[in-house]
Amino acid sequence: MSGCDQKCETSKDNVSQNSVDEGLPRELSQLSLSSGSSPEEFHCNKGHSEATLKNIFTYYQSQKLCDVVLIAAGVRIPSHKIVLASCSEYFAAMFTGSLQEAKLSEITLERVDPQALRTLVHYCYTGIIELSEETVEVLLSTATLLQLHVVTSTCCDYLEKQLDPCNCLGIALFAEQQSCLNLHKAAMDYTHQHFVQVVKNEEFLCLTEAQLEILLKSDDLNVVTEENVFESLMLWVQHDLANRQKHLPNLLKLIKLPLLSSEYLIDKVEAACGNVSECQPLIMEAVKWHLLPERRSLLFSHRTRPRTSTIGRLLAIGGMDGYKGANNMEMYDPRTNTWTPFMRMGTRRLQFGVGVIHNKLIVVGGRDGLKTLNTVECFDLTSLSWSTLASLNTHRHGLGVAVLGDGPNSPIYAVGGHDGWIYLNSVERWDSCSRSWTLVAPMAGARSTCGVAALGGRLYAAGGRDSGACLRSVECYDPATNHWAACAPMTRRRGGVSVCASAGYLYALGGHEAPANAVGGRLACVERYDPATDTWVLLARLSYGRDAMGSCLLGNRIVAVGGYDGAQYLSVVEVYDSENNCWRKLSSLSTGRAGAAVVAIPPPRNIF
Template structure:
């Protein structure tokens, strides 16, 4: 077309052809005038192209003393693959990155000020966020200073706090435990107002008293909610009225007599009537602005029991969990997570029709170790929303009574327990802070003592443990390097006290159920990364081989397993979306699985063991609450029951 005598032609293929040729020239190093040194890798490119896409590089090129020479730009903190992805994007307008690299691409895009790419990567991460990744995504967004992502992640956490609180990342966050005394006529304010007061109290302790946040987290902090609705230090009030805590089991939050607030050695406290009388921890004068404060933010909270709250907040830039318990009487002590009991439909039911629930454990426990020893059920360790536990409880079915035995040497959760040569063995797990464990210990029931055993070769939690042929086997699990699912299998000889490698699993697994049956070891379900598995493997110690057998009907991780009458019963667990009630049984003769009667409540990461003629399921997490309840399965009736009558006739 020739309007007004001028030739006008649009070649739609030229742009694509030119872009493709320029990218080919880049990859072959032709006509390149930029060398990017990225962690020892050299990437060639063209200055004009990168200057158009990256304002950061434009500023560098624009300031070059010799603009016509070859520019050298060094990055010692970026991923070379991520930078290569950005170079491809600059030449082709196509962003292609494996999901494992998206965070690295985001980081590189932020450094190069490529805002569009950063936004696209952020949107992708938000679309993939689930309860197990919310905390890590938030930590990443905080490091990147991305307020848009943080606000969206915080909204997600507010809507899914209970699910998030059951994940490993949440479990490893630092935690501040508060005990708030109330006058009889007072009650705690609503969540938002309550935690605004808590944040103000922590700020006063840090900025006015010179405390350090990690020191505040070392023990339970006792506070007092006054009649004029202020949250005050409880130490002086306790001292004035002589209120002393009653020593309870160490895993309980308990009221203790606190020392008065520590004075900073470089600071003198000024009278409170002064306008700005308290000096900062750095010793600045009262008229000097306070030092730069990092982020303080209330994110989400949940009332977990009658007067107990769980909160996720940012304190002085640190993402923390806050546990708060309010009580009216200093003599009372917060109980373990209460069990939700079924109420009777009619209060006027006759006594002979009343059913008495099985006695609950003293502590709610998830990710606990469970076994039967000398006709009793042992429940060790585990965690709740507060912390990992050392305590060990023993259940006598004849008395329907839980009692304490000697506590473990190390607080641990996400582990399994096995009986070997008349003793209990526990290996690995997590300590509730930041570490997977390599240590193990064994319990001697005759002396009621725990002793250390040879450590694992690698730190592991969520591994399966069982005894086979007078050896202790540890299978799968996850490690500190972030591998969610290992193939490792190790055997411990209690006589030589040494570990030896066995053949690896066919499939990487963590949170699998493991047990021995008829001279074979079975590894059931679990997860590879976060994808729940229904596959099952059987280990033959005679030829050191693993064989895949019939898969379960339901994919599940965090399930429990017990042996009964030559068959495997797999109980509960988590299917990736919900905690499970369902149960299925494996017949090794037919190599088949079939469903059985479901539990009375859903349980993931519960303890499961055979006791007499019944199967017991204890503790776990139902999707909302950590449990301390016990229920039993009767194979004769194919029913689960939480009533004492169901157990008394079977043991």
């Protein structure tokens, strides 16, 4: 045995299997089986196919034995029908069907680039094709016509690697015209991700109104604020003001004007669009959103739903993870639906509270596993550094923490908790100007592991535990009067409850009714409080009954993170869909944790 010839010896019992393994025709295996009882021999030339195709290519080059001539723009390309039909579904249907071309020796292909056709015919013989920026698009369109699927896919992969802010819109349009769905999606995803850079290029300025409308509709535009989107619209309009100003009212509907600052609305939007009568209702809608926050539940629309990149990120901080307690953080990115490790806390803390003010995390109280703490730490999200703030007046764990207001100097409140000996009804307020904690009016009753949230300029404390049992009661603090007032109680007793405010309502999630160390008794039910009517209503249930979960408003949706179901620490993360009254799962935490502080932080400034 020598060269490419390989001698294959086998018995009757396994010759059929070896025939299949070596790629031999079934007829050959059947022939060997039908012979006598002695072992059969046959030779398998593994280079046969390659050598044969190489010989056929030689005939193609010398234009011998060709049985068809393809003609494109006057250029004649002699070739072999059997080769073309073997590679192209287009030619297979043409030469083996009932079409007239099956009998013709010369076939003219209309609106086909001759050089691209010659390159693709060459590919049919060799399996080799050369791509360049100058030729890839015409090769892709021609390969799509001829149904050379491998070439089409190869061209799409090449174009995807060439995506750039200056060409992604053009590639997306071309891919759509060629029905290359994967390439179109990749180009649009790239456009969304690099939107701020894309708008600086000529392709963006040359978009039609319909094309720009599709782009502005997307909630996936990667921008820091909605200002970026408004400015891109005005850039497009100003590029051809005489012909494009008429499109402004229709396109301005796609800008989330209520999410712009009131100053920007007056200084920029009103100045640029206020003289267009059809734009005035949109500007007024945005102004009402700012002036009448108590009516926002009536003003919800797609313009009040933030784009994914502007809602920020979610941090899950510390909590119990089944061991000594976690001091690490995980960050959730809503654009990618992924959790990634972030930073670590300066010290280990359990049952603590966190507030966010002006790009800073204020970590308050808790316990370190042995003793209850009154220490306070500050984590700067810009410099990624820790510092120490003035301590609380009272050691407390199981406290609730909330920020009242959204300004850089908004006060932080530390509510209730346990000092290691007794349940607390005391409340402290952090003043960022004096950088100190002062006691304010206490609650009517003591409560620990309660849910605390700010809503409508007031502070709410719901549920929790006192020295007796889990509580249904709810109290509301008015900073103007320094007074706590009772609200309608929840429908269920809830210790270890998580409370979150959204769209003018208060939401109470999960908790436990029985003692925290009892088996079972964890709640999956969720209820919503309306301060206008002082009533609670039950909503869709969580997927798991649990207490000690973290919850936070991310954008305009509530996210529930982790918790304890009585047997294990959970990694499950769910988001509430208020329009359909249901909970949908998001990507899970990397590890189960309960009692984690969950907060939303601003989007990073370097997202480009």
